[in-house]
Amino acid sequence: MIVEDERTFRLFQLLSTNPDQVKTARELSEQLNVSVRTVKNDMPKVKEIAEKSGVRIISKKREGYWAEIVNAEQFRPVEWQMHVYFNEVNALDENKKRAYEITRILISQQGYMTVDDIADLLHLSRSSIKTALKEMRGILREFQLELLSCPGKGLKVSGSELNLRFCILELFANHHVTAFSVSTYKPYCDYFTVGEMELGSVRRLLIESLHRHQIHILDNNIHRISRFVFVLLNRKKKGHTVEIDNKAAQDLKSMKEYGLACDFAAELRKRRPDVCLQESDILSLELLILMWNDLSDDDPIDQDYPLFAAPCEGLAAAILNAVRQEWGLEFPDRSRALRILKACLIPHYVQIHFNFIGYNLMIGQIVENNYGSSSPLSVALAMSAAQVIEDHSQHPVSEFFLLDMAVRFFVILNLIDYEYRPRRILLCSSAGYQSTAVLRRKLLHKFGPDAFARMDCAEFYEVRQIDQSQYDAVILNNSVLRFPYPIPHVCVDLTPSEKQLDQIESEIILDGYPLNALLKEIKFKPDFVFDEFHYLNRRDFIKVLSYRWARNPHQTENLRQSLMHYSDSCIYNETAVLILSQKYTGTAVFEIYRLERKGMWLSKEIKTILFLAVDFHHHPQRARFIEQLTYGLVSDQNQLESLIRTENLNDLAGVVKAVLK
Structure with a gap:
């Protein structure tokens, strides 16, 4: 089995x-x-x-x-296959694995199949099969498919041919180009082989077509589309055809992705004369390309997608308004933020417009450490956006789309600049006034002229007589002659080493950013570390936070419901980060819960939980600070361990400083 x-x-x-x-x-x-x-x-x-x-x-x-x-x-190719499989696919519980395999078996059947036949095939009991059916129905719903049950006949998957093909494709689970099917059921595995046609050659043709048409798709989705070609050819061979109504076909042909799909089909026919894609096959390929198009704010959205541009812009504006209301966050470059979100919304709006598409589950997309999850504030903002989208369109937001939206918010947050106060530096050298010119050139080359408001040179005996309140730091190259200066000072060689330049950056240059001031403005409270915390499960932990921070029963329920939205997308490096608007707690919160032993969130293991409640009060630099703080803590476990050890709130500015480096 x-x-x-x-x-x-x-x-x-x-x-x-x-x-x-x-x-x-x-x-x-x-x-x-x-x-x-x-x-x-x-x-x-x-x-x-x-x-x-x-x-x-x-x-x-x-x-x-x-x-x-x-x-x-x-052994080398087998070792690579193991790396691909065990690092690219989400960890699944036994019931979900069974549900996926039962779905693969039933979706490969022409007719009904009894529970007894499935049980015999998988060497499982009838009760195990029946337990997995509820999970299986949930999988099928994501593709607008249903499980039919007929007494005396058994079970059968029913739905449109297009969605059946999409489901077959996604059940492959591991979409890396060198991956193998995790299923051992031959009729299902046969969907992904066509004579001597190789996946790599199909993928190359697709990439060449994408280059010619200047369309971008994430690498993992290129593998998906390449495998989809095998699925559609094998479904055609069995006599199944896709039906797309005239209006939908007309809309699809009006977009540039149609030209790409036709070009790809023609190139495929040149290489393989026996492969002939019909119009409906080309349109189904185009739908996948549209759904996975990696658009940027530089793309001519209004020109290329006239059907979707206006509603997507309106939805992007509604998202920015919701973020402002919920978090007190107004982005400085609102027009750029609007364009970035608008580009992200186009693929989602494709599914809304062509509402016959069922593709809301991406099984193998979310790897253990998805890049979107590495920016916890971006995930929190994406969750606010998802709520707006679902309220507006009555269309569910998939986990993949949520993390794609998080990446877009990460880009928007990183457009926020801190106010930088150029440094005023006093240089002195035991080798004489002239030798400080070498040090000065080195600093200018390393950090650029914008890093300094002034850089004055002096002899050692002059330093103590100079009004040092006019400077931010002293850099000297003789530790023997170092005096107890009232301002920060760093001792370096005449030609500073890289290590010494890093010290200057950490202790002098980065102090030009108002990190400590921002930390004070946010007003986190001390006593924020809870070590050896007894964690039972996600639901009980959320209940603990709700009772701890809410001020009345109504707020308790609101806080609980908001935290329940956090899925495994909030986890990175076994650290779950929950960020809410301060309106739920009435005060700024920063807490670290170190679990006494590893626990499960939904399907991912965790050993640490961070809980934050913040309100940016229309100061975007505070949002940038929180983004870099949480990014630094989940990305660098040493920083997190150090903070748990010291329990010093002032060290939070040091975490952000390390990210800035």
Whole structure:
């Protein structure tokens, strides 16, 4: 069955990625969350995989198991496949894995299939199959498909051919170009092979067409579209055709992506005369390209997408108004922010306009550390945007779109500049006045002239007589003659090393940014670290925060509902970050909860939770500060550990300073 195959492969991965390291059956069982007996029973299959992969698995009684690489060249491609699979696909619980595999089996059938037949095929009980059906119905709903049940006949997946194809594609799960199907059900796997046609050659043709038409798509989605070609060809072979009504077809043909899809189909026909895509196939390819188009604010949106430009601009304006009302955040360059959000909304509006499209689930898209999740404030703002979109369109926002929106907010937040006060520096050298010119040139070359308001040179004996209140720091090159100066000072070599230049940047240059002042304005309170916190589950933790910070029962419920919107998209490096508007708590909040042991949020493990409540009071620099603070804490675990250890609120400015470097 699928779970056993994946588990066996995982066992092989645990042993082969650490060759010569002995692991006991108990250690392996704990890593896989299975029994010792299961590990021992799986080991013959692991040894079979190893033999085919240029690896020998050795076992010794009372010691354990270890791997020995016999043929490195033979093992290399298998090692890459393991890296791709175990790093690109979300961790799934057993019930969800079963639901996906049952869906693959049923969607590959022409007619009905009984529960008993599915149970026999997967070596599972009827009750296990029935338990997975609820999860399966949820998967199908995301593609506007339904599960039909007929007494005496069994189960069948029903819906439009287009959405069936989309679902088949997404169930492949791992969309890396070198990935293999996680399913062992041959009729499903056959959808992704067409004679001797190679995925790589289809992908190259698609990339060439994208270049010619100057259209951009994320790499992972290029792999998806390439595999979709195999799906549509195999569905055609079985006699299934896509139906798109005349109005939708006319709208699709009016957009430039139609030209790209036609060009790609023509190139494919040149290389493979036996491959002929019909008009409906070309239009379905265009729909995928439209949904995954990586548009920027530089693209001529009004010209290229006249159907969507006006409603997307109106929706982008509504989002910015909601962010201002909810967070007290007004972006300095509102017109640029509007264009960035407008570009992001076009692919989403494609699904709203062509409401027959069901593609709201992207199984393999969200890797363990998605870049959108690395900016927690951007995720929080994207969640506010998602609420506006759903209220406006009555159309659900997918997790993929939420994280894409988070990336756009990250770009907008990084357009906010801090006010910088150029530094006033006094230089002196024990080698004489003239030698300070070398130091001065080095500093100007490294940091640029805009970093300095003035840079004066003096002899050592003059320094103490100068009014040092006119300077921000002293830089000298003789530690022996260093005096207790009343302003910051750094001692360097006559030609400063990179390490010394880094020290100047940290202790002098970056102090030109008002980080400490911003921290004081936000007014976080001390005593913010809760170490060894007893965490049960997401729901109970949210309940704790709600009772802790809400001021009345009504606010308690509002705070709880707002926090319940946080899914696994708020997690990066096993750290969940929850950011809310200060209106829910009545005061600024910054708290760190270090769990006594790792717990689960939804389907991802966490070991730390950060909770913030903020209001930017129409000061965008505060938003930039919070974005960089939370980004720094989730991206650099050393910074987070140091903050937990010191429990010093003033160290937050140091975290932002490290990000600025």
